[in-house]
Structure formats: C-alpha cells, structure tokens
Amino acid sequence: MKPKLIxxxxxxxxxxxxxxxxxxxxxxTYVNFEQASxxxxxxxxxxLDKSKDYGFSMKSKQLSFYMKDEAGNVRRVIYPKTKPNNxxxxxKLVVIGKMENGVFYANEMLMKCxxxxxxxxxxxxxxxxxxx
Amino acid sequence: MISFLGKFFINAxxxxxxxxxxxxxxxxxxxxxxxxxxxxWLFGLQGLFLAVASGxxxxxILTHQFNFYYVYNYTSSDLQLKYLISAFWGGQEGSFMLWIxxxxxxxxxxxxxxxxxxxxxxxxxxxxTQVFLLSMVVGISIGDFTLGASPFRSLAEAMPNAPFLxxxxxxxxxxxKGLNDLLKSPWMMIHPPILFVGFAMMxxxxxxxxxxxxxxxxxxxxxxxxxxxxxANVALLTAIFLGGYWAYVTLSFGGYWAWDxxxxxxxxxxxxxxxxxxxxIIQRKSSTSQKASILFAxxxxxxxxxxxxxxxxxxxxxxxxxxxxxxxxxxxxxxFMAVVTLVGLGLFFYRYKELPSQQKESKxxxxxxxxFAGAMILFLIGLVIILGTxxxxxxxxxxxxxxxxxxxxxxEWTMPLAMIAAIFTVLGQxxxxxxxxxxxxxxxxxxxxxxxxxxxxxxxxxxxxxxxxYMVYLLTAWFAVVGNGVIMIRLIRKxxxxxxxxxxxxxxxxxxxxxxxSSAYNENLLDQSxxxxxxxxxxxxxxxxxxxxxxxKVNFLELKLNQPKIIxxxxxxxxxxxxxxxxxxxxxxQYMIKFEPADGEGEQFTLKPKVYPMLxxxxxxxIQWSVSPDVRTxxxxxxxxYVSGSAYVERRNEQAxxxxxxxxxxxxxxxxxxxxxxxxxxxxxxxxxxxSYDLTFHSYGEIQNKKLQDSTMVAVxxxxxxxxxxSDSSAPLSPIFSVYSKDGENWTYAPPVKFPGEKDASxxxxxxxxxxxxxxxxxxxxxxxxxxxxxxxxxxEKPFISVVWLGTFLLMAGFSVSIFRHWGRERKKST
Numbered sequence: 001m002k003p004k005l006i007x008x009x010x011x012x013x014x015x016x017x018x019x020x021x022x023x024x025x026x027x028x029t030y031v032n033f034e035q036a037s038x039x040x041x042x043x044x045x046x047x048l049d050k051s052k053d054y055g056f057s058m059k060s061k062q063l064s065f066y067m068k069d070e071a072g073n074v075r076r077v078i079y080p081k082t083k084p085n086n087x088x089x090x091x092k093l094v095v096i097g098k099m100e101n102g103v104f105y106a107n108e109m110l111m112k113c114x115x116x117x118x119x120x121x122x123x124x125x126x127x128x129x130x131x132x
Numbered sequence: 133m134i135s136f137l138g139k140f141f142i143n144a145x146x147x148x149x150x151x152x153x154x155x156x157x158x159x160x161x162x163x164x165x166x167x168x169x170x171x172x173w174l175f176g177l178q179g180l181f182l183a184v185a186s187g188x189x190x191x192x193i194l195t196h197q198f199n200f201y202y203v204y205n206y207t208s209s210d211l212q213l214k215y216l217i218s219a220f221w222g223g224q225e226g227s228f229m230l231w232i233x234x235x236x237x238x239x240x241x242x243x244x245x246x247x248x249x250x251x252x253x254x255x256x257x258x259x260x261t262q263v264f265l266l267s268m269v270v271g272i273s274i275g276d277f278t279l280g281a282s283p284f285r286s287l288a289e290a291m292p293n294a295p296f297l298x299x300x301x302x303x304x305x306x307x308x309k310g311l312n313d314l315l316k317s318p319w320m321m322i323h324p325p326i327l328f329v330g331f332a333m334m335x336x337x338x339x340x341x342x343x344x345x346x347x348x349x350x351x352x353x354x355x356x357x358x359x360x361x362x363x364a365n366v367a368l369l370t371a372i373f374l375g376g377y378w379a380y381v382t383l384s385f386g387g388y389w390a391w392d393x394x395x396x397x398x399x400x401x402x403x404x405x406x407x408x409x410x411x412x413i414i415q416r417k418s419s420t421s422q423k424a425s426i427l428f429a430x431x432x433x434x435x436x437x438x439x440x441x442x443x444x445x446x447x448x449x450x451x452x453x454x455x456x457x458x459x460x461x462x463x464x465x466x467x468f469m470a471v472v473t474l475v476g477l478g479l480f481f482y483r484y485k486e487l488p489s490q491q492k493e494s495k496x497x498x499x500x501x502x503x504f505a506g507a508m509i510l511f512l513i514g515l516v517i518i519l520g521t522x523x524x525x526x527x528x529x530x531x532x533x534x535x536x537x538x539x540x541x542x543x544e545w546t547m548p549l550a551m552i553a554a555i556f557t558v559l560g561q562x563x564x565x566x567x568x569x570x571x572x573x574x575x576x577x578x579x580x581x582x583x584x585x586x587x588x589x590x591x592x593x594x595x596x597x598x599x600x601x602y603m604v605y606l607l608t609a610w611f612a613v614v615g616n617g618v619i620m621i622r623l624i625r626k627x628x629x630x631x632x633x634x635x636x637x638x639x640x641x642x643x644x645x646x647x648x649x650s651s652a653y654n655e656n657l658l659d660q661s662x663x664x665x666x667x668x669x670x671x672x673x674x675x676x677x678x679x680x681x682x683x684x685k686v687n688f689l690e691l692k693l694n695q696p697k698i699i700x701x702x703x704x705x706x707x708x709x710x711x712x713x714x715x716x717x718x719x720x721x722q723y724m725i726k727f728e729p730a731d732g733e734g735e736q737f738t739l740k741p742k743v744y745p746m747l748x749x750x751x752x753x754x755i756q757w758s759v760s761p762d763v764r765t766x767x768x769x770x771x772x773x774y775v776s777g778s779a780y781v782e783r784r785n786e787q788a789x790x791x792x793x794x795x796x797x798x799x800x801x802x803x804x805x806x807x808x809x810x811x812x813x814x815x816x817x818x819x820x821x822x823x824s825y826d827l828t829f830h831s832y833g834e835i836q837n838k839k840l841q842d843s844t845m846v847a848v849x850x851x852x853x854x855x856x857x858x859s860d861s862s863a864p865l866s867p868i869f870s871v872y873s874k875d876g877e878n879w880t881y882a883p884p885v886k887f888p889g890e891k892d893a894s895x896x897x898x899x900x901x902x903x904x905x906x907x908x909x910x911x912x913x914x915x916x917x918x919x920x921x922x923x924x925x926x927x928x929e930k931p932f933i934s935v936v937w938l939g940t941f942l943l944m945a946g947f948s949v950s951i952f953r954h955w956g957r958e959r960k961k962s963t
Contacts, residue, residue, distance in 0.1 A: 004493070019516065019545065026541035027523050029531035043535045056777070058924075060676040061686040078676070080684040082776040082924065086756060103680050 030094070032071040037099040044095050044104065048088065049074055056083050067093060067104070077104045086111050134188055135200070138284035139271060141185035146266045148178035153259045160252035160346065168252065172243055175259060179236040182266075186220075186229055189283050193219050199304045201290035202226065202283045208310035215311050218320040222311055224444060224461075225269050225283035227324060232265045234325075235332040242336065245958075250353055253343035254336075261335050264468040268461055281461060313746040313758055316717070319378035327371035327398060331436050333364030334401055337408055338433035338476065341426040345479045350422045350488055354412045357429065359955040361409055364432075366947045368402040373940045380933070384759050384774045384926075387651070388936065391542045396521045397439030403514035404432035410507035413633075420500050423487050424507065430476040435514065437472050439521070441465040447524055497570055502560035509553045516545040547605065550644060554608040557637040558615030564633070565619065580618055584611040591645075595653065605648060612641030632950030639942025646935030656687045657705075657771070657927035659697040688776060691725070693858045693921035704728040707923050708738070709858040710780060720744035723775055723923055727764070739764055741775045741925070753792025757781055767934055773927035779919060780858070783824060791891075810916050811898065815906045821857065822911060824919040825889075828853045829907060833866060841872040841881050850897050850907050854888055858921035863888035867897035869907075887914065 028043060036042035046069040048054065054065030063079040077095055090111035097106035155171030158164075189202070193216055198204045206222040207215075221227040239258050246254050271282025287294075288301045297303055340357035344350055375395065376388035389395060408428030411421040441447075445462045494500040519526060520537045527534025562568060562576055588607040597603055620634035658666070666685045668674050674682040691697060691707035698704055708724040715722060721743050728736040742760040750756045761774035775781075812820055812827075819828040833849040840847055847870035855862035869882045887893035893913030900907055 015512070019519065022545070023519055023523075023526075023537060023541060024530040026537040027527045027530060027534045029533050030535060041538060057677060058690075060674075060682060061688050061690075061924075062676065062682070062684070064676070064678070076678075076680070078680070078682075078684070080686060088754065100683065101681070105683055107684070 032069040033073040033075045033099060033104060034071065036104065040098055041096060041107075042098060044069055045092055046070060046095075048090070048093060050088075067095065075099075075102065075104050077106055079106045079109050081109075084109065084111060134192055134197070135284045135286060138185050138188040138192075139282055141181045141188070142266070142270055142282065142284070143272065145178045145181035145185065146263070146270045148174045148181060149259055149263045149266055152178060153256060153263055156252055156256035156259055160256055163249075163252070171255070171259075175236075175239055175243070175255070178259075178262070178266075179233075179239070182229070182232055182236060186233060189226060189229065190217070190220055192284075193217075196308070198306070198308050199286055200283075201285045201287050204287060204305060204308040206308070206311055208308040210307075211311060211316075214318070214321055215316050218315070218324075219311050221324045221328070222315060222320075223283075225281055227328065228265055228268045229283065230325060231328045231331055232262055232269075234328050235262055235265070235335060238332055238336065242339075246356060249347045249349065250340060250343040250356065253346045254339040257339040257342045258335060261338075261472070264464075264471070268464060278460065280464065310747065313717075313744070314383060317378065317382050319374060319382065323371060323374040323378055326367055326374060330364055330368035330371050330398070331401075331440075333360060333367055334405055334432055334436050336360040336364065337405065337429035338472075341429035342476065342479060344426060345483050348483070348486065350426070350486075351415065351419060354416050354425060355954070355961070356958055358409070358412050358416065359951050359958060361405055361412065361429070361432075362947050362951045362954065365402060365405050365409065366944055366951065368398055368405070369940065369944055369947070372398050372402065373937075373944075377937075380772075381763050382760050384761050387654075387930075388933070391517075391520070391539055393439075393521045393536075394443055396517050397443050400439060400514045400517050400521070401432050401435040403510045403517070404428055404435050407507040407510040407514070408432055410503050410510070414500055414503040418500055419488075420490050420494065421504055421507075423484075423489070424504065426480060426487070428507065428511070430480060431511075434469075434473050434476060435518070437465075437469045438518070441469050442521060497559070497563060497568065497573060499560060499563040502556050502563055506553060506556045506560055509549050509556065513546050513549050513553075516549070517542065551605055551608040554612040554641060554644060557612050557640060561616055561619045561634055561637060565623070577615065580611065580615040584614045587614065595649070599652075602648060602652065606645070609641050609644035609648070612644065613638055616641065629949065629953045629956075632946050632948075632953060634946070635949060636943050636946025639939045639944075639946055641939075642935060642942060643939025646932050646937075646939050649932035650930050650936055653931050655929045657689055657699050657703070657773075657929055658687065659689065659699050659705075662686060662689070687926060689773075689925040689927045691923050691925065696728075698730050701730050704730050705927075707858075707921075709860060709921075710778070710923075711860045713861060715742075715744075717744045718747070721778070721780055723778065725762075725773065725923075725925065727771070737764055739771065739773055741773055743775050743778065743781060752795065753788055755784060755788050765934065769929050769931040770933045771927065772930055773925050775923055776926050777924040779824065779921050779923070780856070783919075787891075807892070807912050808914065808916055809910060809912050810914070811908055811910050813901070813906050813908050815904070821918040823914040823917070824857055824921070825914070826855050826857050827909075828855075832905075835868055835870075840868075840870055841874075841879075843874065844870050844872040844881070845878070846871045848897075848900060850909075852895075852909075854895075856889060857919070865895060867895060867909075869897040869900055884910075884912070887911070890914065 028039075028041065030043045030045045031039065032046075033044055036044055044067070046067040049066040049068050052066040052074075054063075056063045061080070063081065063083050065077055065079075066074050067077045068074045079095070092112040094110040094112070095104060095106035096108040096110075097104060099105075152171050152174035155167055155174055159167035159171055192200050192203050193207055194213075196203065196207065196209045202223055202225060206219045206226075211219065219226070221230045235258065239255065239262075242251065242254055242258065266280075268280045269282055270280040271285060272279045287303070287305075288297050291297060337357050337360060340353045340360070344353035372395070375398070379390070380388040405428075408425060408431075411424040411428055415421050415425050445465050494504070520542055523534050523536050527537075558577070558580065559573070562573055568576070584607060587610040588603065591597065591606050591610070592603055597606065616634045616637040620631050620638060623631045623634060665674070669682050669685055672681060672683075676682050689697070689699070689705070691705065693707055693709060696704045696706040704727070706726045706728070708726050710721045710723045712719075712721055722740050723742070725739045725741065726736065727739065739762040741762040743757055744760070746756040746758045759774045759776075761772055764771040810822070812822065814820055814827070814829040816829055816831060819826055821827075830851045830853060833851045835847050835849045847868060849866050849868045852865040852867070853862050854865055865885055865888065867882065867885045869880065871878055871880050873879070882897050884894035884896035887895050890913060893911070896910040896912075898908050898910040
C-alpha cells in the first residue's frame with residue numbers, strides 16, 4: 001500500500017466520522033415537556049390547549065399559551081413573537097426552545113396544518129361552492 | 133372531452149417516448165442512420181403531443197374549468213392572467229410537464245449539435261429520463277394501481293371519498309381554491325421555469341457521461357458536454373438567486389437563505405455540477421481526472437432526482453415549509469431514483485478497470501491537483517448539505533423520529549470548507565496559466581497576499597470584527613478576490629474570452645464577504661426604551677403578567693401614529709398611517725413608515741410594508757393575515773421591515789370574531805341601554821377623536837333632496853367627514869337637524885345616519901348652539917375610549933446584502949463567459 005493511499009483513507013474516514021458525529025449531535029428527536037427539561041433546543045410536539053387563556057400581550061410583547069404535549073402534560077409556552085397564522089387551526093404545534101422553571105420558552109414554532117391537499121377533505125370544498 | 137384528449141395526448145407522448153428509447157438504443161447498438169431518423173421522429177412526436185397536452189392544460193386553466201382537480205386546486209376565477217399562467221407550474225403535475233417540455237427542447241438541440249458516436253447514447257439516456265418523468269403524469273390505472281397523477285384528473289377521480297361527490301358525481305364547483313397567496317408574486321412567473329431549465333439541462337452531462345461509458349470513449353465527451361454543463365449551472369444559479377431574492381423581498385423569512393430542503397434541492401446539484409465542470413476542464417487540458425468527471429456528471433443528476441424525490445414524495449412534509457404533498461408518486465420516484473443511480477454507477481463500476489487512471493501523480497503545486505482539490509471541496513460541501521437535508525431518513529440511524537439539523541450544522545461545516553476553497557481558487561488560477569514552482573509562486577503571490585491583508589485589516593477595523601474565526605474567513609475571502617482579480621486583469625489584456633474562471637472566482641470571494649457581513653452583522657432596529665427593556669430582561673428583572681420571568685429579548689419596534697422614535701441616534705422613524713387604496717390584493721393595507729436622519733440632515737425615505745388577508749385560507753370568523761416586507765436597498769446596508777401587528781388588523785379580527793359569533797347564535801337586537809352613547813360638541817373646522825375614528829366638522833351645508841317634515845321652520849345640515857385614524861380613506865356624512873312645528877309646539881327632527889364602516893353604529897346631529905355655531909353630535913355604538921393607532925414592526929438593518937447579489941452576478945457572468953468560449957470552440961471544431 002502506498003502511503004498516500006493510507007493517508008487518504010484516514011482522511012476520508014476521519015472526515016466522515018467527524019461529520020456523522022456532528023450530524024448526530026445536531027439532530028434530536030421530538031420529546032415531551034418532561035423530557036425537555038435541561039435540554040437546549042428541545043423540539044416538543046403538542047396541541048394548543050384552548051380551554052386556557054392565550055394570546056399576544058402588547059405589554060410584554062410575547063405570545064403565551066398552554067400546550068398539551070403527546071404525553072398529556074400541559075405547560076405554559078412563551079413565544080417572543082406575534083401570533084402566527086393558522087395558530088388556532090393547527091393540528092399540531094412544534095415548539096423549539098427550552099424548559100425553565102416549568103415554563104417552556106420557545107424560540108421557534110412550527111405549525112402542522114390540516115392538509116390543503118387532503119383527498120377526503122369535504123369541508124373546505126363546501127365552503128368554496130357556498131361562497132357563490 | 134378535453135379530459136379525454138388531454139389524457140390521450142399525454143399517453144401518446146408517453147408511448148412515443150418509450151418507442152424513441154428503443155429506437156435510440158438500436159441506433160446506438162447498430163449505428164444505422166434509419167434508426168436515428170425514426171427515433172428522432174418519435175421524439176419529435178412525443179414533443180408535439182406533450183405540447184398539445186400542455187396547451188389543453190393551459191386552456192382549462194384559462195377557461196376556469198373547475199371540474200378538473202388541478203384547475204380547482206390551484207386557481208380561482210379572480211386570478212389575474214399572469215397568475216393563471218403561473219398556475220400551470222403551481223402544482224406537481226404541471227411542473228413535471230414543464231420540466232419535460234424543457235427537456236424536449238434540449239433534446240432537439242442535442243439532436244442537431246451532438247456528433248457521433250455520442251449522439252445515439254446521449255439521446256437514449258435523455259429520452260429514458262423523459263419516460264420516467266412522463267410516467268409521473270400519465271395517470272393510467274391498472275386495477276388498484278395508478279401510474280402517475282394526470283393533470284387532467286376530474287374532481288371525482290381525485291377525491292373519490294368526498295361525500296358531496298358521492299351524492300352527485302357531476303358536481304362542478306363555482307370557484308376554485310385559488311393559488312396559494314404566497315405564490316401570487318411576479319417572481320412566480322420566472323423562478324420555476326428557470327429552475328426547470330436548470331434541472332433539465334443538468335440531465336445532459338449525465339447523458340454524455342453515460343454515452344462515454346457506453347462507447348468507451350473517456351476523453352472526447354468532455355468538450356461537447358462542457359458548455360451544456362456550464363449552461364445548466366448558470367440556469368440553476370439564476371434560479372437559486374431568484375428564489376433567494378424572492379424570499380428576501382416578498383416573504384417574511386428574514387433573509388435570502390434558510391437552508392430549507394427546497395433551497396438545498398437546487399443548491400446541491402449546482403455544487404456537484406460545478407465540481408464536474410472543474411474536473412472536466414482539467415481533463416480537457418491535461419487528460420486526467422476522467423473518473424472524477426464521469427462520476428460528478430452522474431452524481432449531479434442523481435442529486436437532482438434525489439432532491440426531487442425528497443421534495444415531492446412527502447418525506448419532508450414535516451420539516452420543510454414549502455415541500456409538495458405526496459401525490460402517490462412515492463414508489464415511482466423511488467424507482468426513478470434507483471434506475472438513474474444504479475444504471476449510472478453500475479455502468480461506471482462495470483467500466484471502472486478500463487477507465488484511464490493517472491500514470492504519474494500530480495504534484496501538489498500543479499493546476500491538476502488544485503483544480504481537482506477544488507472539485508473535491510465542492511463535492512464535500514454538497515455531501516454535507518445532502519446529509520443535512522436527508523435528516524428525516526438518515527437521522528433514524530441516531531434517533532427515532534429525527535428533527536431537522538440545527539442551522540449551525542450547515543454553517544459550521546460549509547464555512548471552513550469554503551475558506552479552503554477560497555485559497556485553492558487563487559493557487560489554482562496562478563498555476564493554471566503558467567507552470568510554477570513554489571518559489572516563483574510565492575513571488576507572484578507576494579502582492580496579492582499583502583493587499584488582501586491590508587483589506588482584511590481595514591474590514592476588521594471598520595466592521596469592528598472581534599471574532600478570530602471571522603478574521604481568518606475575511607482574509608481567505610479577500611485573498612480570493614484580490615488573487616483572482618489580478619489574474620483576471622492579466623487575462624483581459626491577452627484575451628477577454630479566457631476570464632470566465634477568474635471572474636467566477638472573484639465572484640465567489642465577493643459572495644463569501646457578502647455572506648459573512650449580511651448574516652453575522654444583521655441587527656434589529658430598536659429604540660432606546662426597548663433596548664433598556666431588553667437589558668432589564670437580561671438582568672432578570674422583568675416578569676410578565678402572570679408573574680413568570682421573562683428571558684427572551686424583544687425584537688419589536690412599536691410605533692404610535694405620528695409619534696417618532698429615535699433609533700441608534702441614526703434614524704427618526706415615524707408611523708404615518710396606512711392606506712387601503714389602490715392595492716393589488718383585496719383587503720390589503722399598506723403602511724407608511726417614514727425614516728428621517730436623526731440629525732435632520734440627509735435623505736429621508738418611506739418604507740411601505742404590507743399586510744393582506746390570505747383569502748384561500750381565511751374563514752368567516754378567522755382571518756389569516758400574511759405580510760409582505762419592504763426593503764430599502766443600499767450599497768452599504770439594507771433596511772428590511774415587516775408589520776407584525778397593527779391596530780387595524782386587531783380591529784378586523786375582533787369584527788370577524790363578533791360577526792361569526794352572531795351568525796352562530798343570532799341574538800335579538802341589542803338593548804338600547806347597552807349601546808354606548810356619547811355626545812360631543814364640535815366647532816366648525818375642528819376634528820375630534822372618537823374610538824378609532826377621526827371626525828371632522830367641515831361646514832354647514834344646504835339641505836338638498838332630503839325629506840323634511842312639513843312646516844319645518846329651521847333646517848341645517850352638517851358636512852362631516854369620518855376617517856379611520858391613520859388611514860387616508862374617509863367618508864362624508866351629512867346629518868341634518870331641523871325644527872318644525874306641530875300642534876302649536878316645536879319639535880326637532882334629526883334622523884340618525886349610519887356610521888360608515890361600523891355595523892351597529894350611528895351618528896345624530898342632535899343640537900346646534902346658536903351662540904357660537906357649535907354643533908352637538910350624538911354617537912351611538914362607538915367605543916368612548918380613544919383607541920391609539922399603532923403598528924408593531926420587525927425591522928432589521930442588514931449590511932452588505934448588495935455584496936451577496938454582486939458576488940452572485942459575477943459568478944453568473946463568469947460561467948456565461950465560459951459557455952461562450954467553450955461553445956465557440958466546439959462549433960469551430962464541427963465545421
């Protein structure tokens with residue numbers, strides 16, 4: 001074996017393992033509020049708890065609401081932006097942030113909306129025909 | 133009828149493409165010209181049928197035939213012509229059609245310009261990819277299995293389970309769902325077509341590489357393939373640029389790049405194609421890197437198909453904001469991908485032993501090594517991005533149900549690679565045009581290094597750069613700009629056509645500078661009170677209404693109507709109101725945010741961000757708002773802002789909610805005593821604030837054509853004007869006040885008039901003060917409290933975005949120069 005080849009192989013293996021290691025660290029799995037404590041950038045999936053007050057406050061400039069995660073825990077979530085579109089309609093919310101003192105501080109929020117393309121969706125359809 | 137014809141022509145095109153594949157295969161094997169002619173005819177017919185089918189699709193879109201699922205799903209009758217045309221590629225099926233159309237046109241070009249022995253295999257592989265693409269739109273059903281999704285599906289075929297269609301299969305809706313509001317942008321006209329030009333052109337290097345492997349001619353394919361590959365790159369780069377610019381100026385993503393899977397989908401093939409261009413150039417010059425050229429040409433197209441799969445199969449539905457939803461094409465896409473990859477790599481490894489390998493190793497300081505290393509770096513960057521984009525699949529190795537990687541993953545890996553690439557561009561260019569040893573090279577580089585150091589130092593001082601990593605990054609970027617710039621100037625003196633490479637590399641260096649400046653030094657525009665508030669949050673002193681500690685900084689700029697705020701001692705920013713007039717979309721508001729220099733000297737300007745209701749997804753009780761930012765572009769920095777909330781939007785939301793409530797549970801008309809009533813006194817020419825309105829009493833007027841009581845003794849009319857505060861729209865009002873006598877007594881007659889813009893509010897001219905001419909108005913149903921007119925903005929100062937665009941333009945220009953050079957040389961050869 002030529003020494004260059006060996007160096008090359010070591011370089012490739014080194015690069016790949018470092019890349020994969022780093023990649024493995026930069027992704028995480030979706031967790032619930034209990035598991036999220038102590039995590040940075042935790043992704044929690046859940047639904048909006050409409051039985052409790054929610055809304056954007058002009059005074060503290062934040063959206064606060066209660067979310068029920070998939071394990072059934074309900075926690076207060078604070079999001080430092082205005083209420084996004086589709087917030088109430090979303091099937092699922094994904095909040096990304098960290099848990100502190102029982103409150104989840106989200107830096108980002110994603111909404112999974114009822115699919116516009118769903119083949120069985122008749123409700124939206126009726127609306128379109130009624131509007132004429 | 134059209135449904136039948138549309139499907140018929142697509143199927144006919146599909147059939148022709150299959151026959152053409154067979155024809156080209158036979159031609160490539162037996163080399164008889166009849167085969168070529170027949171196959172060309174079949175290919176042409178395929179194109180013709182497809183064009184006719186596309187014509188039908190365009191026709192049903194333009195004539196609003198909502199019985200077609202595609203038309204129903206992506207258009208509506210109020211769409212402007214330009215968006216109706218865009219709707220052609222607004223959905224998956226149509227965009228596949230567009231892709232095939234472009235590919236067909238390219239096929240005609242290849243037919244004309246490609247020489248033997250490559251033209252047979254090249255067209256064979258091109259047509260093969262078209263068979264796969266056409267199979268996505270044929271919509272042939274065999275039993276339970278359907279091949280592809282036809283754009284000519286009827287509603288009943290598309291939604292067999294919808295109850296209203298089961299009861300009435302011939303039901304035709306009055307209107308469609310409309311194009312997604314975010315896509316209603318002039319950019320929608322141009323960005324997707326160019327992207328598909330890029331996708332289709334990137335097929336060509338793949339075809340040439342496969343032809344080379346088939347015909348065992350591993351060197352000659354590069355010259356004809358090079359201009360096509362360059363063309364594909366320019367098209368992809370243009371599409372990426374347009375996409376980034378579109379996102380930046382009309383969507384509130386906050387930037388031009390977000391590492392979104394769909395963005396990556398066009399970026400990775402570009403990187404691999406560029407890697408291929410590097411190895412092809414070196415192969416043409418020195419007959420090395422044959423393997424790498426072939427491999428990159430194959431991988432660039434595999435990347436296109438792979439990313440098509442990722443974005444169209446629904447795999448990414450969770451992690452990308454704008455990926456398509458699965459149309460049931462998952463398996464077909466997997467097969468397409470598998471065939472392209474296996475045939476490509478299979479043939480490559482089958483011929484691997486035969487492929488020429490380098491006898492003598494290149495020295496480190498040689499153009500061969502440098503260019504090859506550059507290609508490898510591009511390849512590695514591509515690999516990193518593919519890995520990140522594939523997180524829903526590859527991430528399963530680490531965790532169940534993986535999330536997308538953090539953005540820092542992309543940045544941390546691509547930045548150092550880009551820095552190495554920047555250095556290599558200069559070394560490569562210095563070695564490309566002249567054989568050098570380390571001594572002469574060091575001599576040559578002395579000045580470029582010195583100038584780059586000075587420029588870096590200047591940037592560090594001016595930009596107050598504190599991060600050492602950024603300093604090194606700046607040095608490499610400036611080095612790329614200066615080093616390649618020197619080469620470029622030398623080349624211009626010799627032959628301008630040769631500057632393609634150097635020019636692109638200068639562009640690359642400038643792009644690196646722009647990326648750092650615009651992303652790392654992006655700043656939110658905040659006034660002093662908000663900065664103090666944020667500082668208090670950081671000290672942990674702020675708790676919110678419910679007593680919880682506030683930990684996140686606030687990045688809003690809140691402005692009250694006509695109350696200026698000073699930002700960074702630099703700007704005086706004032707909210708001057710909004711308008712509803714002359715807007716492109718129904719219900720759209722345009723806000724006027726005026727910027728003046730804080731010291732009063734210099735240019736002032738007004739930014740006009742917009743907010744509009746998304747009609748396609750709003751319901752009666754809930755309006756979905758979307759925003760469109762406004763950007764003030766400057767050489768040094770851009771000011772970018774969008775409206776996050778406003779008093780107007782809040783009011784509209786409340787109204788919608790109330791109306792929905794009333795509709796659901798109609799209440800008997802509200803009791804008189806619960807209605808807010810207020811009396812105000814107003815002199816001539818005065819304006820008073822009522823609720824969220826401004827009310828002005830202009831003058832007394834003559835009463836015209838109004839019913840008055842008989843025996844009226846006095847009658848006056850007040851000319852009023854009501855305007856929602858902050859808006860430039862207003863409505864005139866002219867209530868009357870009269871006195872008449874009946875049965876010997878004096879009575880007043882002053883009918884209330886409806887308050888414009890409000891449902892249950894009225895205004896009545898209830899008294900005149902004879903001493904001073906003041907009038908008294910009784911207003912019912914309007915909140916007594918004067919509402920403040922406010923707007924909540926997200927405003928950012930983004931330095932040197934212009935530099936990003938400049939770098940991109942130079943890259944495009946460099947590639948374009950190279951196209952001309954290589955194309956010209958090819959044409960000369962063929963005559």
